[in-house]
Amino acid sequence: MNIRHYTSVADLVSIANASSGFLSIVMITMGNLVLAAKFILLAVIFDALDGWVARKINREDEYGFGKNIDSLSDIISFGVAPAMLLYMSYSSFGAPYLNLAVALLIVICGLLRLSRFNVITDASDDKFIGLPIPVTALVLGSFFLSGLFQADIALVIMGIVSLLMISTINYPKFRDIKIVAVSSILVVATLLPQNFLSNISYLPAKLLFIIILLYLIVVPIIDLYTRFIRSGPNVR
Structure with a gap:
């Protein structure tokens, strides 16, 4: 059957996602890590x-085509591209092959996180099971562009991020328009040329990085506390 039977406008946006991830990888091979971070x-x-x-x-999405093309795009942009960026930004002197x-x-x-997502389709409307994979791009991209980047710290953060993706921690889906709008503005501002933002060139990336870190840290604490309360012994 013709490929046009399966595709929709939404799939073209997913292809733009994958294309951005591919261009990020190309920029990494050319040594332009700043532009690579912006592409992810x-x-x-x-x-x-x-x-x-x-x-x-x-x-x-009768055939699940959209879900699959979205996941395939995600593994390029939020799996391979961030992994390459981290690998190329770290000097392995003193710790060979750690990066x-x-x-x-x-x-x-x-891969494991996206495969699980496609199996269970994160049935709840208000939460993700495990950290959503786009966070890898948000945390590493914003950290790299923040002016605060340190490769050793990035290794630790991304190792934790990887394990959180395959955890069973419930991460909320933010649908509030104000939260989405602020996050989008910060991402767009981070993508702007530094000379365009003059003296505040690193500020959007710093704010974005801090917000993502809070999301990484606070949500597991709340989730584990909630589980502890629910599973704790009844006090009479």
């Missing part, structure tokens, strides 16, 4: 838009 953040925007477009056009091990962990955990 651009991919996050496209990833957010494809679901919105699908809902707007009332897309009925390679963490980069590989990102890809493996990303």
Whole structure:
């Protein structure tokens, strides 16, 4: 059957996501890591838009084509591209292959996370089971562009991020328009040329990085506390 039978406008947005991830990898091979980081953040925007477009056009994904192309795009942009960026930004002097091990962990955990997502389709409307994979791009991209980047710290953070992706921690889905708007503005501002923002060139990336870190840290604490309360002994 013709490929046009399966595709919709939303899938074109997913392809733009994958294309951004591929261009990020190309920039990494050319040594332009700043532009590579911006391309993976651009991919996050496209990833957010494809679901919105699908809902707007009332897309009925009868064959699961949209879900699959979205996941395949995600593994390029939020698995392979961040892994390559981390690998190339870290000097292995003193710790040979450590950057390679963490980069590989990102890809493996990303594959496992997306495969689980496609099986259970994160049935709840208000939460993700495990950290959503676009966070790898948000945290590494914003950290790299923040002016605060340190490769050793990035290795630790991305190792934790990888394990959180395959955890059973419930991460909320933010649908509030104000939260989405602020996050989108920060991502777009981070993508702007530094000379355009003059003295505040690193501020959007710093704010974005801090917000993502809070999301990474606070949500597991709340989730584990909630589980502890629910499973604790009854006090009479």
